[in-house]
Amino acid sequence: MKILLIATGGMDNPGDQFIRLGVERLIRDSRTANVKLVRISKENEKEIMTPQPFDKVIVCGMPLWWNNSVSTSQSIGWWGELIRGWVSDRKNDFLVLGAGPVVGLGGLHDPEEFQAAMDETVARAWKVTSRQPTGHPGIQESICPAAFAVAPETLAPHRRLCNLMPHGAHDAHFNPGEAAVWRERLPSLAQELRSRGFEFVAHDAEEWRLARRWWSDNEIHFPATAEHYLKLYSESRFFIGNRLHGAMRAAMNGTPAVAIGYDSRVDMLKPFTQNVFTPSGLPEHFHATVWPSTLQPDTIKRELKINRAIMKEFLSSC
Numbered sequence: 001m002k003i004l005l006i007a008t009g010g011m012d013n014p015g016d017q018f019i020r021l022g023v024e025r026l027i028r029d030s031r032t033a034n035v036k037l038v039r040i041s042k043e044n045e046k047e048i049m050t051p052q053p054f055d056k057v058i059v060c061g062m063p064l065w066w067n068n069s070v071s072t073s074q075s076i077g078w079w080g081e082l083i084r085g086w087v088s089d090r091k092n093d094f095l096v097l098g099a100g101p102v103v104g105l106g107g108l109h110d111p112e113e114f115q116a117a118m119d120e121t122v123a124r125a126w127k128v129t130s131r132q133p134t135g136h137p138g139i140q141e142s143i144c145p146a147a148f149a150v151a152p153e154t155l156a157p158h159r160r161l162c163n164l165m166p167h168g169a170h171d172a173h174f175n176p177g178e179a180a181v182w183r184e185r186l187p188s189l190a191q192e193l194r195s196r197g198f199e200f201v202a203h204d205a206e207e208w209r210l211a212r213r214w215w216s217d218n219e220i221h222f223p224a225t226a227e228h229y230l231k232l233y234s235e236s237r238f239f240i241g242n243r244l245h246g247a248m249r250a251a252m253n254g255t256p257a258v259a260i261g262y263d264s265r266v267d268m269l270k271p272f273t274q275n276v277f278t279p280s281g282l283p284e285h286f287h288a289t290v291w292p293s294t295l296q297p298d299t300i301k302r303e304l305k306i307n308r309a310i311m312k313e314f315l316s317s318c
Contacts, residue, residue, distance in 0.1 A: 001032060001033075001034060001035050001036065001055045001056065001315070002036045002038060002053065002054050002055050002056075003027065003035060003036070003037050003038070003054070003055060003056045003057070003058060003315075004038050004039075004040050004052075004054045004056070004057045004058070004087065005020055005023060005024070005037055005038065005039050005040065005058055005060050006040050006042055006048075006057065006058065006059045006060060006062075006082065006087065007019065007020045007039060007040075007041065007042070007060040007061075007062065008041060008042065008043060008062065009039075009041025009042075009043060009044055009047075010041070011224070011225070011226070012043075012204070013203070013204075014203050014223075014226055014229045014245070015146060015203070015243065015244065015245030015246075016060070016061065016062055017226035017229075018146035018149045018226060018229070018230065018245050018249065019060050019061035019062065019098060019144060019145045019146045019149075019245075020039070020060045020061075020226075021146075021149035021150070021226060021227075021230070022060075022061075022098075022144075022145035022146050022147060022148035022149040023058055023060045023061070023097060023098075023145050023148075024037065025148050025149060025150055026097075026145070026148060026307055026308055026310075026311040027058075027311060027315070029308050029311070029312075030308065030311045030312040030315050031312075032312075032315045032316075038052075038054070040087075042062070042078040042082060043078055045077070045078075048078055048081045048082065048085070048087070049081055049085070051086040054087075054093070055093065056093050056094075056095070056314065056315060057087045057088070057093060057094050057095070058095045058096075058097055058314075059082070059094075059095065059096040059097065059099060060097065060098070060145065061097065061098040061099060061100070061131065061144060061145050061146065062099060062100075063099070063100055063101070063102040063265065064079075064096065064099035064100065064101075064117075064121065065099070065100070065101040065102065065114060065117050065118055065121070065134070066079075066101075066102045066117075067101065067102070067103050067108050067109050067110055067111075067113060067114040067117075068102065068103060068104050068109050068171075068173065068174060068263075069104075069109050069173060070171070070173050072109065072110055072113045072114075072117070073113070073114075073117035074113060074116070074117060079117075083117075083120055083121055083124055084120075084124075088124040088125065091123075091124060091125065091126055092126050092317055092318065093126070094124060094125045094126055095125060095126050095127055095310075095311075095314050096121060096125045096127070096128040096129065097129055097145055097307070097310070097311075098129055098130070098131045098142060098143070098144050098145040098146075099121075099128065099129070099130055099131070100130050100131045100132040100144075100264075100265065100267075100268060101114070101130070101132055101134055101264055102263060102264060102265060103263065103264040104173075104174040104175055104262075104263055104264075105174070105175055105178075105262050105263060105264070105278070106175070115136075118134060118136045118138075118139060119136075119138075121139075122136065122138035122139060126314060126317065127140065127310060127314065128140065129141070129142040129307075129310070130142065131143055131144040131145075131268040132264060132265070132267040132268050133267065142303055142306065142307060143268070143271050143299070143300070143303045144245075144248065144268050145307065146245050146248060146249070147248065147252065147271075147272070147300055147303070147304075148304055148307065149226075149230055149249075150230075151227075151230040151231055151233070151234040151249070152227055152230065152231045152234075154231050154234045154235050155235055156235075157234070157235055157236055157237040157253045157255055158235055158237055159199060159232070159235045159236050159237060160196065160197055160198040160199065160236070160237065160238045160239075161198065161199055161200075161201050161221075161232070161233070161236045161238070161239045161241075161246070161250065162193045162198045162199070162200055162201070162239065162240050162241045163200065163201045163202070163203065163207065163239075163241030163242055163243040163246050164186060164189070164190060164193075164200070164207070164210060164211070164241055164242060165206075165207060165210075165241075165242040165243070166183070166186075166206060166207075166210055167179045167182060167183065168181075168182030168183070168186075168242055168260060168261070168262065168279045169182075169242060169260075169261045169262050169263060170263075170265075171263070174262055174263040175262040175263070175278075177280075178262040178278050178279050178280060179262075179279075181278075181279040181280045182260075182279035185279060185282070187214075189282075190213070190214040191214060192285070193240070194214050194215055194219070198238075198240075199215075199219050199220070199221060200215045200219060200220045200221065201221045201222075201229070201232060201233075201241075201243070201246060202220060202221065202222040203229075203243050203246070205222075208220060208222045229249075230249060233246060233249035233250050233252075233253075234249070234252075234253065236249075236250040236253060236255065236257075237253065237255045238250075238255060238256050238257075239251070239255075239256070239257045239258065240257075240258040240260070241258075241259070241260065242259070242260050242261060244259055244261060244265055244266065244268065244269060247259035247269060247272070247273060248268075248269060248272045248273075251269075251272040251273045251293065251294075251295050252272065252295065252300070254293050254295050254297075255293055256273075256275065256291045256292060256293055257272065257273045257275060257293070258273070258275040258276075258277070258291050259273065259275065259276045259277070260276075260277050260278070260279060260282055261276070261278070262278050262279065271295075271296050271299045271300065271303075272294075272295055272296075273293070273294050273295065274294040275291045275294065
């Protein structure tokens with residue numbers, strides 16, 4: 001069986017690779033024989049526009065329903081090719097697992113477009129699950145598949161880790177006011193974190209350059225593989241930062257994890273940690289005892305069982 005996995009290509013976003021690894025685990029758990037996995041980057045125009053033979057297609061998480069002042073789903077080139085193109089031509093063979101909306105904290109920019117994008121996705125897919133609430137009756141709410149990725153064997157949690165993005169989130173335009181607050185607070189927060197022995201985890205080159213303003217090179221981690229990131233986060237006994245998948249994977253240790261952001265993606269952290277703040281809402285100083293672990297392990301186990309069943313049924317459907 002040839003299965004196409006649609007995700008972000010390369011290591012442009014390690015969190016997306018955590019999702020892909022979680023989906024691959026679900027496929028392995030289904031015990032489907034003779035499986036060949038082929039990865040396709042949604043952002044590689046040649047890959048997404050060139051038809052190839054396949055048995056099944058799985059969209060591996062990722063933000064799928066965009067609705068803000070800069071972009072909407074149907075204005076994004078890869079979205080049209082994915083939802084209306086050859087990969088989703090056969091409804092019974094197209095699964096969207098753990099996708100999610102991307103909306104500013106101020107609300108929807110174009111509610112009709114948002115609804116239409118979800119309607120179209122549901123009409124084309126065998127099943128659609130979302131890592132965040134959508135309010136759509138045809139979309140099953142679940143958790144992010146990144147939770148199912150298996151971390152390499154590691155030492156017991158012992159690291160204090162942080163991640164700081166230049167604007168406090170992926171896109172400053174979701175809330176320019178919060179982005180400005182973050183940029184103002186960033187220097188003092190970085191200095192406090194380093195003074196408390198936090199190591200920096202960079203998810204891209206821009207973050208690595210930012211980290212070097214305050215941390216020495218031997219205090220900065222910039223792994224080359226998703227597996228290395230997973231190992232690093234599994235060693236975390238405290239995390240604070242902007243990368244939501246960093247907070248998620250650190251929280252799975254049952255230790256405090258604090259996430260900072262200002263768009264709807266923060267909603268996917270609710271099963272993992274309630275310690276979520278906007279830049280303006282973040283306390284001036286922090287203490288791990290104030291922000292305890294709020295992981296819900298029973299939820300993780302239940303959702304793993306549900307997603308295993310979804311995958312097994314999908315791969316066995318004709």
